Amino acid sequence: MEQAILDYLKDKREIYLKELSEFLSIPSISALPDHKGDVQKAAEWTADALERIGMEQVKVYETKGHPVVYGEWLKAEGKPTILIYGHYDVQPVDPLHLWETPPFEAAIRDEKIYARGATDDKGQVFMHLKAVEAILQSTGTLPVNFKFCIEGEEEIGSPNLPTFVEENKELLAADVIVISDTGMLEKGKPAICYGLRGLCGLQIDVKGAKGDLHSGLFGGAIQNPIHALVQLVNSFHDANGKITVDGFYDRVQLLTDEEKQAYANLNISDESFKEQAGASELFGEEGFTTLERVWVRPTLEVNGIYGGFQGEGIKTVIPSEASAKITCRLVPDQDPDEIVSLLQKHIEKNKPEGVEVTVSLFDKGSPFVTPFDHPAIQAAGRVYEKVYGVPTSYTRMGGSIPIVAAFDQILKLPVVLMGFGLPDENFHAPNEHFHLENFDKGLDTLCYYWYELENSL
Incomplete structure (x- = not known):
């Protein structure tokens, strides 16, 4: 030049x-x-x-x-x-x-x-x-x-x-x-x-009784939508951070040894991740480094959750509905449409009794x-x-x-x-x-x- x-x-x-x-x-x-x-x-x-x-x-x-x-x-x-x-x-x-x-x-x-x-x-x-x-x-x-x-x-x-x-x-x-x-x-x-990484997301809406109910009159007798939602959300992971949705990892492209070495050569420490996040400990899928978890492994995260009384103090109700927003970060060769389908099947399979569950889809990218x-x-x-x-x-x-x-x-x-x-x-x-x-x-x-x-x- x-x-x-x-x-x-x-x-x-x-x-x-x-x-x-x-x-x-x-x-x-x-x-x-x-x-x-x-x-x-x-x-x-x-x-x-x-x-x-x-x-x-x-x-x-x-x-x-x-x-x-x-x-x-x-x-x-x-x-x-x-x-x-x-x-x-x-x-x-x-x-x-x-x-x-x-x-x-x-x-x-x-x-x-x-x-x-x-x-x-x-x-x-x-x-x-x-x-x-x-x-x-x-x-x-x-x-x-x-x-x-x-x-x-x-x-x-x-x-x-x-x-x-x-x-x-x-x-x-x-x-x-x-x-x-x-x-x-x-x-x-x-x-x-x-x-x-790619992206797909959805919202889970859980509906129970026709309206909020007095917890003294109905508590212990009907399903609480928040309890049901928490049970459903908890079903997505095991105790070690692995996603438990059937088929979720089937198409995940594995890292080459050359790529693993390239990441190791970056010398990015776990301490730096903790410092950036302001977190006392790191947590994620067992068996992978922190860089691998955030760059080349798929995730499923709850981004927002809502249900019941949100004001100051306590209101003794059993809420009639609860919702959660969930997104997945995807890696090659996962297909967003296929992952959404797997999530829907998982939700239907693990849906608690006593509530109706609906799913709304968000934008997605490969x-x-x-x-x-x-x-x-x-x-x-x-x-x-x-x-x-x-x-x-x-x-x-x-x-x-x-x-x-x-x-x-x-x-x-x-x-x-x-x-x-x-x-x-x-x-x-x-x-x-x-x-x-x-x-x-x-x-x-x-x-x-x-x-x-x-x-x-």
Whole structure:
């Protein structure tokens, strides 16, 4: 890669930060209807930015919700095509009083830029735009072909993007998808996430008598829905944390010895997990390390439970109903629909007598993994190490990004999750920020990556 590209990035740094501040000033909160116009404005800003850096066929595609922005540059004949995905929508800012500076007025202090969207995901999307600009302006061409797919609904679960992708497979066809919407392990320690857990969830509603009853008149004579719900919830696990739903683990993909060694090499201690959680002890499925439990083993968690009198003091009633919300984090090769079916069968099999039980389903997403020895992932690891001067870590994430699995399933492409955020940058919280050290090094890393991919795919 030419030194002129790196020099260009340094020369343009202040201009870039002003442009990023402009992007961050748009309150593109996809979850709030009052901001629909702002989301549209952010889409148009993104489209204009793509045109300014030299992308062609730029278009704002309308959906049933917020728009998808597309642009391309396909003049590198015989070279790989990279599809870059990101999102221009942001989370709500509440509670507003906890922000030290207004969330949509970017402020730089202590070599960090503060604003909603600074790290999730406008800042990282912006880096992709400017890395491409720097190469094209410095050399007059690009080492690989590019397609951009930037959406406005990621923060509300990307409800319309899978349909868009399904309907535009040819438009989005590529050799690899690169996403910068994840983070590094910690300051100075780059990481490539090559797998995410999937998700499925449901609500269990238990109904007993026609209304709340006096516990002195009916206690001991009828089933208490809370007791029944607790009994049902307790049936999901054994004493050692193993999920007892028949068939739940049948399709779970086991770790390779190489992956196990890679995780051990990270030297992440159980004490650090306890410290982060503020917990006195760790607990989980027996026979697996803590990292394995949170990255590559499936879970079933009760996220909320309700029933009976919730006010101060005591009200001596037998409640007529109780509810619990449950989610499962899933791993390759578990199928969300199959897991939901297994849960429903388990609930029906273990339903206590004397109550009616109904189940309502929530959104779901499939797990995802790209083998971490894939050439595109290893190329990313090499350029991270070149810029940051330390070995790259290869990790999975315990969380879920459903659209990543959708890309994997619909387009059948490897996905490289190449993030530059840090865990303590308050994404989704007040005072969200992005370290400018990673803004600078991230731009260099991306530029090196495109040249590394030129001959790796």
